[in-house]
Amino acid sequence: MRILLVSQMYPGPDAPDLGTFVAQVERELAVRGHEIERAVLDTRAGGKLRYLTLARRTLSAQRPDVVYAHFLVPSGLIAAVAGRAPLVVTAHGRDVRNIGAIPGVTAVTRLVVRRASTVICVSGYLQRELETKLPEARGKVEVVSSGVDRERFAVTAPPSGPAGFLCVGALDDRKNVVRLADAFARLGEGTLTFAGDGPLRSRLEGRDRVRLLGRVPHQEVPHLIAECRVLAQPSLVEPLGQALLEAMACGRSVVATRIGGPPGFVPPEAGVLVDPLDVDALARGLEQAAALPSPNEAARDATAAHDVRLQAERIEAILSRAARSGRGA
Numbered sequence: 001m002r003i004l005l006v007s008q009m010y011p012g013p014d015a016p017d018l019g020t021f022v023a024q025v026e027r028e029l030a031v032r033g034h035e036i037e038r039a040v041l042d043t044r045a046g047g048k049l050r051y052l053t054l055a056r057r058t059l060s061a062q063r064p065d066v067v068y069a070h071f072l073v074p075s076g077l078i079a080a081v082a083g084r085a086p087l088v089v090t091a092h093g094r095d096v097r098n099i100g101a102i103p104g105v106t107a108v109t110r111l112v113v114r115r116a117s118t119v120i121c122v123s124g125y126l127q128r129e130l131e132t133k134l135p136e137a138r139g140k141v142e143v144v145s146s147g148v149d150r151e152r153f154a155v156t157a158p159p160s161g162p163a164g165f166l167c168v169g170a171l172d173d174r175k176n177v178v179r180l181a182d183a184f185a186r187l188g189e190g191t192l193t194f195a196g197d198g199p200l201r202s203r204l205e206g207r208d209r210v211r212l213l214g215r216v217p218h219q220e221v222p223h224l225i226a227e228c229r230v231l232a233q234p235s236l237v238e239p240l241g242q243a244l245l246e247a248m249a250c251g252r253s254v255v256a257t258r259i260g261g262p263p264g265f266v267p268p269e270a271g272v273l274v275d276p277l278d279v280d281a282l283a284r285g286l287e288q289a290a291a292l293p294s295p296n297e298a299a300r301d302a303t304a305a306h307d308v309r310l311q312a313e314r315i316e317a318i319l320s321r322a323a324r325s326g327r328g329a
Helices: 020-031 047-060 072-082 105-115 124-133 177-185 218-226 242-249 279-290 297-302 308-328
Strands: 002-007 035-040 066-070 087-091 118-121 141-143 164-168 191-195 210-214 230-233 253-257 271-274
Touching (some): 020 035, 035 047, 047 072, 066 072, 066 308, 072 087, 072 105, 087 105, 118 124, 124 141, 164 177, 164 218, 164 242, 177 191, 177 279, 191 218, 218 242, 242 253, 271 279
Parallel strands (some): 002 035, 002 066, 066 087, 087 118, 118 141, 164 191, 164 230, 191 210, 230 253, 253 271
């Protein structure tokens, strides 16, 4: 197939951590023999005007067999309005949360859903949220996670000594990083490393045994996971939990929010699910996860169904079905 990939997030020279989950699925579709043209944004710079650039790139692309967009709005909206070919769009989380929360988003998201042959949600939790907000999505939604590259994220032995905890993601309210740091402070030993940046960085600086790395390229994440014993992602809500899947594939135990996608793939043997607002519970969860076996083979095994190659195969089938319907029309 000729696939036009449309995404407002894609890794680039000045944003190597941006939309890596989009790029990894693209690579696997290319390995499977498909021709992929990109209409993407690979930088955080440019404000909302950058979406005009995305629209121009979408309109100037060669006519594909199918358009595969990531995020309902704006990428899905741009692809829907462009009307280049049958549309498949993946919802990732914030695009669904914005429905009903931002004026005008409900109407344009409804347009995208009606135009799409299939809407992919990265978790069952996100599917339920979308279908509750937009009942017309029912019957169009399939759940396919972003997947994890289990060859790149492979089991390694953790370093000896006090437990090292790692958090990968933006330093913002949703990722709940301040409560995580407060909970960690109640532990008597170990280190807590944050890989990411954001508006709450200043509230984490200067804390004992806490390291702030800033944003890191995705290719460095396996090395960071290898240096830790537990990955913590106690977000206020987590539609999927990409970093959790990556850490578990490396045989690391996790501490994850119980709100969102993680309960669907984090069994008790692999980690601890916590109430993200309860600092005491979070501190206990860090201790309990650190006490699990390391490497944790149960964590690794739990990611098998999310192998990116399997997910790409499922997405390929969805795209192929949409392309055939377009030819039939």
